[in-house]
Amino acid sequence: MSLLAPWLQSQLQTLMLRSGHAFLLQGPSGLGQYELGLALAAAWLCQQPTSDGACGTCPSCHGIQVRAHSDLTVLMPETEMLALGWPLSEKAQKDIDEKNRKPSREIRVESMRQLLGFTQTTGSSANGKVVLISPAERMNTITANTLLKTLEEPPGNTRFILACHAAHELLPTVRSRCQNHSMLWPTVEQAGQWLQSQGVSELQTLVLLQAAGGRPEDALALYQAGIQASQWRALPMQLSRGDPGALADNPAALVLSSLQKLCHDMLQTSVGGPPRYFQAGDLPKTANFKALSQWSRELLQSAKSVDHPYQQGLLLEAWVNRAQVALSARG
Numbered sequence: 001m002s003l004l005a006p007w008l009q010s011q012l013q014t015l016m017l018r019s020g021h022a023f024l025l026q027g028p029s030g031l032g033q034y035e036l037g038l039a040l041a042a043a044w045l046c047q048q049p050t051s052d053g054a055c056g057t058c059p060s061c062h063g064i065q066v067r068a069h070s071d072l073t074v075l076m077p078e079t080e081m082l083a084l085g086w087p088l089s090e091k092a093q094k095d096i097d098e099k100n101r102k103p104s105r106e107i108r109v110e111s112m113r114q115l116l117g118f119t120q121t122t123g124s125s126a127n128g129k130v131v132l133i134s135p136a137e138r139m140n141t142i143t144a145n146t147l148l149k150t151l152e153e154p155p156g157n158t159r160f161i162l163a164c165h166a167a168h169e170l171l172p173t174v175r176s177r178c179q180n181h182s183m184l185w186p187t188v189e190q191a192g193q194w195l196q197s198q199g200v201s202e203l204q205t206l207v208l209l210q211a212a213g214g215r216p217e218d219a220l221a222l223y224q225a226g227i228q229a230s231q232w233r234a235l236p237m238q239l240s241r242g243d244p245g246a247l248a249d250n251p252a253a254l255v256l257s258s259l260q261k262l263c264h265d266m267l268q269t270s271v272g273g274p275p276r277y278f279q280a281g282d283l284p285k286t287a288n289f290k291a292l293s294q295w296s297r298e299l300l301q302s303a304k305s306v307d308h309p310y311q312q313g314l315l316l317e318a319w320v321n322r323a324q325v326a327l328s329a330r331g
């Protein structure tokens with residue numbers, strides 16, 4: 001099994017000692033819910049687990065490593081399945097390949113129906129079966145209601161792990177049927193070491209971690225999107241001059257979340273608070289609270305439609321112009 005990050009390893013050991021048939025791993029994104037959920041599933045299914053988790057070498061562990069385990073069902077949006085190397089159902093793959101259907105960003109009700117079939121068959125070993133749903137908030141109402149029935153009457157020896165980044169978006173009835181586990185945050189040192197183990201240089205880690213609000217996986221995602229620490233630090237002043245800097249050529253969601261972080265920090269510092277995502281010295285010196293509040297509301301509005309199709313170049317230009325206006329308004 002690939003080595004779990006240290007803050008996840010201790011949580012895995014805690015969870016392995018708990019009994020129950022459904023667990024909700026919840027917290028903000030970027031803390032490792034999916035990795036922890038998969039490690040817990042592997043430990044439950046492993047033929048010779050230790051107190052540290054799955055052995056990593058038995059046939060069950062091998063089945064998970066090659067993404068083909070008859071007693072594990074993974075429910076994810078198709079976009080995430082593809083990104084994490086899980087196979088889609090034959091039919092879904094065919095629709096995407098031949099009918100040009102876009103991979104779904106929701107957990108489709110079709111996969112939930114397959115799940116029902118899965119829970120009704122007998123598991124191949126005494127360890128039972130496991131269902132991992134990630135991120136669980138991507139179930140639409142129909143899918144969630146289908147799951148609810150299974151959670152109410154759990155089929156013999158099937159256990160559920162719901163990895164979640166926005167527990168408030170889950171049906172309360174789904175939440176209440178799960179044992180809750182709140183994800184722990186890594187220390188700055190743990191997160192820094194983990195980032196270095198993923199190939200981020202030591203000099204970059206602190207700035208990128210701050211840019212990600214302390215969430216290590218999000219910091220890694222920034223790094224993988226090609227954002228360097230020096231570029232992040234230069235961004236506020238560049239935007240105040242109408243220059244997109246490192247945001248150019250990045251996906252809309254990343255651009256928008258970066259603008260929201262900058263807007264947040266400008267609002268914070270304009271009322272004497274500490275910035276969260278940037279260093280105070282890197283922010284424009286003057287701020288106009290009213291202009292920033294207005295910008296903040298507009299960004300929130302844009303965030304609601306960020307997944308919709310759009311012309312990337314035009315939108316980036318409009319957003320950067322808008323940022324320049326808000327950042328250069330005098331107090």
Ligand SMILES: [Zn+2]
Binds near residue numbers: 047048055059
């Ligand atoms: Zn094993």
